Amino acid sequence: MNAPFSAPVPSIATALPALDIRHVSKAFVVDGKAVEVLADISLSVEAGSFVSIVGASGCGKSTLLRLILGLDLDYAGDIHLDGQPVEGPGPERSIVFQEHRLLPWLTVEGNVGAALLHSGLDAAARRRSVAEHLELVGLEAFAKAYPAQLSGGMAQRVAIARALANRPRFLLLDEPLGALDALTRLRLQGELKRIVAHEGATAVLVTHDVDEAVFLGHRIVVLHPRPGRIAAVLEVPEEARADRSSPTFVALRDRVLELLGVSLGEGRAR
Amino acid sequence: MSLAETLDKPAFDTSPRDGAAADTAARRHTRRPGPSRPTALGSVLLGLSFPFALLVVWWWAARLGLVPEQILPAPATIYETVSSLITDGTLATHLEVSTHRVLVGFGLGAVFGLVFGAAAGLSPTVRAFLYPPVQAVARVNVLAWMPLLTLFMGIDEPLKYVVIGWSAAIPIILGTARGIENVSPAFRELGRVLHFNTRDTLRLVVLPGAVPSIFAGLREGLANAWQTLVLAELFASFEGLGYLMTWGRQLFQLDLVIIAMIVVALAGLAMDLALRWVERRAQPWKRETRDVH
Numbered sequence: 001m002n003a004p005f006s007a008p009v010p011s012i013a014t015a016l017p018a019l020d021i022r023h024v025s026k027a028f029v030v031d032g033k034a035v036e037v038l039a040d041i042s043l044s045v046e047a048g049s050f051v052s053i054v055g056a057s058g059c060g061k062s063t064l065l066r067l068i069l070g071l072d073l074d075y076a077g078d079i080h081l082d083g084q085p086v087e088g089p090g091p092e093r094s095i096v097f098q099e100h101r102l103l104p105w106l107t108v109e110g111n112v113g114a115a116l117l118h119s120g121l122d123a124a125a126r127r128r129s130v131a132e133h134l135e136l137v138g139l140e141a142f143a144k145a146y147p148a149q150l151s152g153g154m155a156q157r158v159a160i161a162r163a164l165a166n167r168p169r170f171l172l173l174d175e176p177l178g179a180l181d182a183l184t185r186l187r188l189q190g191e192l193k194r195i196v197a198h199e200g201a202t203a204v205l206v207t208h209d210v211d212e213a214v215f216l217g218h219r220i221v222v223l224h225p226r227p228g229r230i231a232a233v234l235e236v237p238e239e240a241r242a243d244r245s246s247p248t249f250v251a252l253r254d255r256v257l258e259l260l261g262v263s264l265g266e267g268r269a270r
Numbered sequence: 271m272s273l274a275e276t277l278d279k280p281a282f283d284t285s286p287r288d289g290a291a292a293d294t295a296a297r298r299h300t301r302r303p304g305p306s307r308p309t310a311l312g313s314v315l316l317g318l319s320f321p322f323a324l325l326v327v328w329w330w331a332a333r334l335g336l337v338p339e340q341i342l343p344a345p346a347t348i349y350e351t352v353s354s355l356i357t358d359g360t361l362a363t364h365l366e367v368s369t370h371r372v373l374v375g376f377g378l379g380a381v382f383g384l385v386f387g388a389a390a391g392l393s394p395t396v397r398a399f400l401y402p403p404v405q406a407v408a409r410v411n412v413l414a415w416m417p418l419l420t421l422f423m424g425i426d427e428p429l430k431y432v433v434i435g436w437s438a439a440i441p442i443i444l445g446t447a448r449g450i451e452n453v454s455p456a457f458r459e460l461g462r463v464l465h466f467n468t469r470d471t472l473r474l475v476v477l478p479g480a481v482p483s484i485f486a487g488l489r490e491g492l493a494n495a496w497q498t499l500v501l502a503e504l505f506a507s508f509e510g511l512g513y514l515m516t517w518g519r520q521l522f523q524l525d526l527v528i529i530a531m532i533v534v535a536l537a538g539l540a541m542d543l544a545l546r547w548v549e550r551r552a553q554p555w556k557r558e559t560r561d562v563h
Contacts, residue, residue, distance in 0.1 A: 071462060071463070089463050099456070101460050103474060104478075105474075105478035105553065114474060117464070
C-alpha cells in the first residue's frame with residue numbers, strides 16, 4: 001500500500017490539510033456479524049484541491065463520504081476538517097447524491113433555497129444566492145419549475161446548485177453523474193469542473209467512472225474492495241486534466257484501470 | 271366508495287428515482303406502450319354508461335311488468351315521488367339532517383384521527399401504545415358497539431356523532447400514521463445534511479410526503495361516515511335519509527327506499543369530489559407536471 005499522499009499541490013492554503021482522514025476503519029453489523037467496509041483509510045486533502053476516489057461497487061466509497069459528512073459517527077480513527085474533529089453535519093460541508101434528491105413539492109428555487117434556511121442570510125441575500133447559483137448551472141429560466149418537470153441532467157444540476165448555495169468549503173460528490181446518460185454526463189463533467197474551480201471548494205468525488213476521476217481530480221485515490229482500503233494515490237498531471245485524448249490522460253486512465261484489476265486486453269470496461 | 275378508490279390514479283411517487291431510471295428525456299420519447307387511457311370526457315361517459323344501462327333495463331322490466339310494482343317501482347314512479355318530496359321540502363329536510371350528522375361526525379373523526387395518527391406516525395412509543403387497540407377496534411364494526419354505546423349515551427344526536435366519528439377516525443389514524451412513517455429516509459437524511467430543524471423537517475419533508483396517504487385516509491373515513499350514518503339512522507332515528515329508508519320499507523313504499531339510496535350515494539360522491547379537489551389544491555406540484563423544457 002502506498003503511503004498517504006503528501007506531496008504539495010498548488011494551493012493557497014496553509015500547511016494544515018483542509019480535510020484530514022487518519023486511520024479510519026468502519027464496520028457494519030450484518031446478521032450479527034461485523035463486516036468491515038473501510039480498513040485503515042488515511043488521506044489528507046489540501047484546501048481547494050479536488051480528489052477523486054475510484055473503486056468497484058462495495059468498496060465503501062459512499063460510506064467514507066457519510067463519515068466525512070458526519071451522518072455516521074460510529075467508526076474508528078479520526079476525521080478532521082481544518083483541524084476540527086467531525087461531530088455531525090455542518091454548513092461548511094455539502095453533498096450531491098447520486099439521485100438528485102430534490103423535494104418534489106418544492107420548486108427549483110425552493111429546493112436550492114432550502115439549503116440556506118439556516119445560513120444566517122436575510123431573505124434578500126438568500127434570493128440572490130439562489131439566483132446566482134441557478135445561473136451558475138444555467139437553469140435561471142427554470143426557477144419556478146417543479147422537479148418532475150425537469151430532465152435527469154437538469155435535476156442533477158439543480159442538486160449541484162443546492163449543494164453550492166451555502167458556499168461550502170467542502171463539496172462531497174457521491175457518484176453525482178452516475179445516473180445520467182453518457183452525453184449528459186460528459187457535458188456535466190466539464191461544468192462541474194468549472195463550477196468547483198469557480199467556487200474554490202475542496203472537493204471529494206466518489207465515482208466508479210475512471211475517465212471522470214482522471215478528468216476532474218487533482219489526485220486519484222484507488223480503493224480496493226472488501227474491506228475498502230487505499231491501493232494507490234496518483235497525482236493527475238494538468239495535461240491529463242485538460243485534454244481527455246492526451247497520451248497522459250490515456251496512460252493514467254489505463255494505470256487506474258489496471259489497479260482496479262481490469263485487464264485492458266479484453267477491451268475497455270467500466 | 272371503494273370502487274372510486276380502485277379507479278383512482280396510482281399514488282404519486284415521492285421517493286427519489288433510483289439511478290437506473292433517471293433520464294427523463296429518454297422516458298418522454300419512449301412512452302411505454304400500454305392500454306390507452308380514455309380522455310377526461312371519455313372516462314366520465316364510460317363511468318355513466320353502466321348506471322344508464324341499468325336504468326334502461328329497469329325501465330323495460332317495469333314496463334313489461336316483469337317485477338311487481340310493489341317490489342320494484344317504475345322509474346316514472348320514482349320520478350313522481352322525488353318531485354313531490356322535493357316540492358314539499360321533505361327530501362331537503364332529511365338530506366340536511368343527514369349531512370349535518372355526517373359533517374359533525376366526520377369532523378370529530380378527522381380531528382381525532384389526524385391528531386392521533388400524527389402522534390403515532392411521529393413517535394414509535396405512541397404508535398406502540400395506540401396501534402394494537404386501534405387495529406383491534408378497526409376489526410369490530412362500529413355497529414357492534416351501538417348497543418353498548420346507547421346505554422352510555424342514549425340514542426340522541428351525540429350517539430350518531432360518536433359512531434360516525436369513530437368509523438371515520440380509524441382509516442384517518444391509519445392513513446396519517448402510515449403516511450408519516452413512510453416518508454422517504456433519503457429525504458430525512460437530506461434534511462440532516464441541510465441542517466433542518468424539527469419545524470423545517472415537518473414542514474418541508476414529513477407533511478408534504480404524507481399528504482397523499484393522509485387524504486387517502488380522509489376519503490376512506492368520509493366513505494365510512496356515510497355508511498355508518500345510514501346504519502345509525504336505521505337503528506335509531508326519526509329523521510334523515512336512513513330513517514326515510516326504514517319508513518319506506520315499513521310502508522312498503524320501495525320508491526322512498528330507492529330514492530334515499532340514490533341521494534346518499536350522490537351526497538357521498540359530492541363530498542368525496544370536494545375532498546379530492548382540496549387534495550389537488552394542497553399539492554400544486556402534482557398539477558403542474560407538464561414539461562416546461
